[in-house]
Every structure is written in structure tokens, then in C-alpha cells.
Amino acid sequence: TGDTLCDPSDKAALAPMEFPKACYFRTVKLAANGDEGKLSTAIRRLLEEDRTLEYVHNHETHERILGGLGEQHLDVAVGKLKSKFGMDVTLQAPKVPYREAIRKKVTIEAKHKKQSGGHGQYGHVKIEFEPYDGDTLLFEEKIFGGSVPKHFFPAIEKGLQESSEKGILGGYPVVRLKATLLDGSYHPVDSSELAFKTAASMAFHSCMEQAQPYLLEPVDTFKIIVPDDKQGDVMSVLSKRRGSVLGMNSLGDGTTELTAEAPEAEMQDFALVLRQITQGLGEFTAEFARYDMAAVTA
Secondary structure, eight states: OOOOOOOTTSOOOOOOOOOOOOOEEEEEEESSSOOHHHHHHHHHHHHHHOTTOEEEEETTTTEEEEEESSHHHHHHHHHHHHHHHOOOEEEEOOOOOOEEEESSOEEEEEEEEEOOSSSOEEEEEEEEEEEOSOSSEEEEEOOOTTSSOGGGHHHHHHHHHHHTTSOSSSSOOBOSEEEEEEEEEOOTTTOOHHHHHHHHHHHHHHHHHHSOEEEEEEEEEEEEEEEGGGHHHHHHHHHHTTOEEEEEEEOSSSEEEEEEEEEGGGOTTHHHHHHHHHTTOOEEEEEEEEEEEOOTTO
């Protein structure tokens, strides 16, 4: 708990213990159909017993991810889930949260027109799509003369935002995209928010087909401490995994700290490799740095 037991008349507090951070992560899945809520409760009970475990529910990839200090550590945790809580689970490599973006500027005109008795549906937009330096879709409008009434702008933006949640390359979120509404038209009776939202969605999908989309992959920054005589081996592993060493710092106790960057997809088993190379003497931490254009193999 981190609490200090002491005499009430002589209060004291010891510094809390520092636990090593989890560095090896795997997706936890029930081996058969079961209660996902009970699984989360069981894992949280394990976390109370073992402070070196880490648990994250990734809402983007819809995965429950368990982290530990290595393969054997997670195997022990899986064994406890089965023996203590009756939860039979399997471990898999986590999905990599890629992103999608476009290379070139395109102008798309899309019209949604439908007549099926009574009021129909009519929405017509002309939108310019272009790359920009931002993590989300940016919507602007440059309408002149009221060709599209202002009260339809939120529906157009909503159609674009919802469509950008899934790109065409792998269903990943689309980022670094600016959409500018240039023109369009409306019908005084048949136009509606739904019609303009649909037209915006049609324009977005046409944009992704024409604007040369590409994948972005997450890149992490690594702080790696290794024995001096093993730094060459570790640097070789980083190079083979499309990583780059940014700096080296001798710690003066026979170890060196390497600062490096590497794609997240290439480093999911790095904890096991580092332990093998250094006979258990190496350690590292990783933090998300940015998204870069993915290699073709990704």
C-alpha cells in the first residue's frame, strides 16, 4: 500500500518503493466466450498483488492489454487468472495503432440526391482536401453568396469527422487533413442536415481514393541501459528494426545509456531480445514520440 506503520506519538513516513515499469505488453483475450467485465475485475485484483503489472483498455483497438517485465512474468499472471479466478485467457501481440493521411491536394464535388415520394433528399458540396500539419481533421468554409446555408455547416463537418474515423487503406483514423468547403447548392424543400452529411461523407471517400493516401506508424523514444560490452549488439538490433540511435551516455558503472527511436511495430518483443543479449542486465523505458510515414512492409 505504500503506508508506513509507526508510533502515533512519533510519526514517520518512509519513501515509497519504486517498482520497475512494465516493458512487455500483450493483448489478453478470453479463450472461450465469457464475461469481459469479470476478466477486468480479475486483472485489477492481480494488479493489487503485483505492482509491476500494468493494465490498459485500448479503446481505439478495442483490446485489453496486460504489461509485465517479460514473457515469464505474464505467463505467471495468466496462470493466476486461471487458478484463482477461473479465467482461461490467451496472450497475443497488440495491434499497432496506425494512422492514414493524404499526399496531395484534391477538390471533390459530391451530390446526394434521392426522391422516394413526399420530401426527397438533396445535398451538394464542393470541398477542397489538402494535407496539413495537425493530428485531427480541420474543417473550414469559404462559401460566398449563400450557396449552402450556414445552418448546414455543422452537418457537413460531422459527416467529414465521422468518415475520417476509418480510412480506406486499413480502416485506421485519418489525420493531417484539412477540408475547406468551397461551394455547393441546396433545395429549399428537400435539403436537410442528413442529406448534406451524406454528401460530405461521399466527398471524403472520393478524396481518399484520389489523394494518394499512405500509412503513418507510431514511433517511440527508448532509453536503454546496457553493459558497455553489449552496446554494439543492441545497436545492431535497433538498426535491423529500422531504429536509430540518437545519443550515448556513459553512466560510469560499466553501463551505457542509449537514447534511440524506433517504430512501435518493430519493438514489441524488444524486452525479450534485450534480456537475451545482456543476460538480464539490460533495461529500458519507452515513450510515444510521433507518427512517421510507415515502411511499405507495414
